[in-house]
Amino acid sequence: MDSQAYASATDTLPAEHGHPPFLRHHFESVSQQREAANFGMWVFLLTEVMFFGGMFCAYLIFRNWYHPAFVAGSNTLDITLGTTNTAVLIASSFTMAMSVYAAEIRRRGMLMFFLACTIVLGFVFLGIKGVEYHQKFVDHHVPGPSFSIEEFVHPSNPKALALTPDMAEKTQLYFSLYFLMTGMHALHMIIGISLLFFLLWRAYKGAYTEGHVMPIENFGLYWHFVDIIWIFLFPLLYLISRYR
Template identity: 45%
Template sequence: MHDSSAVATHGLRHHFADMEQQRASATLGMWVFLVTEIMFFGGLFAAYLVYRTAHYDAWVIGSEHMNFWLGTINTVILLCSSLLVALAVHAVQVGQNRMCAIYLWIASAMGVAFLALKGIEYHAHFVEGAVPGALWKLAVPDPRAVQMFFYIYFVMTGLHALHVTIGVALLAVIGWHAARGRYSPVYYSPVHVSGLYWHFVDVVWIFLYPLLYLIAHKKA
């Protein structure tokens, strides 16, 4: 067993034997939670796959109405914010709480930027009439299946945006704790597990980007 007397026990909860057990539990806990999240999005990916197979042409039309550049910029934003979160973990591991906080806050701000761009996109869809239901104005072949594409688009990106919102708040709060020096190279699990959550949000977007934005351009 580990000699726990030698390591600092600041942040150790009563039911854990030592810091290592607590850290390993937190990491595993977040991973198991993320698996739940994979399956949560998984139901939507299944719907996407089934309907894309059935209505491929409608999917191409729908994708043509996506804003390629906003989608690409948002991808860049999320990839950069993921790098910052990774650097935040590095900073706290080497004892630089202040740097950790700055990285987390910038990443959080980038999440806000992502949401803002997403909002501009949604607004454009509303103006264009690319909203399934009564507001639908797009004159396209097979309008019903194209509406289905937009329905799935709104549900998938909406659920993703909800996760980004939670992540933005999480990173901001953890950054605040870091700035107040709550973490140390021995105890930094909250930074690490919030980072895992943010990277997961990034991974979901890595799949949403080609599945929603990049279909149309393959047409010769």
């Protein structure tokens, strides 16, 4: 239907016209509005793909150049915490998917429950990440003046190759990229959790269980996207360079 024609047709209707209050006049139907919003969200996510893509690209290039340093750096990460965090984030994606379902079947209590679960799992992820960051500070593996190459020149792990001081300095590049990528990912999580508190409050007011699923669905797309970034960060940072 011609949108122009529709707009002029609705102008003639009285104030109490026959559509849900959340349906904007320039859309023909709720599902059209929902799909347009989804489309916009996906276009935003594509810019995010390029944003993280640049960092992934830098990581791949420098890993090629300074492979021994990247292997040594990667092996200082705690694989158990990394795997646990992956499971936590996947669980939070699941509870977010269930939130969308709850909004679709218009169950307010269920929606609030799953949004709250997603918030809790988001905090668990950030907490575990905090423990990992703390360990890096303790080990002097944070790039900067306090960085120590000791562990890489005289490794305590018998499986590790001792690096020359030159190459050992390059582990700073690994940790810079580690903190940049996981830090940007964590920032996205923090923004996501803030938005979740807002959505939870609006859900409590009953905003999303009267057919207006779109904000929950679009936030879900964002949250799943953040999950996907971690799905790639996890093998690249933790797994592919293990000593065997």
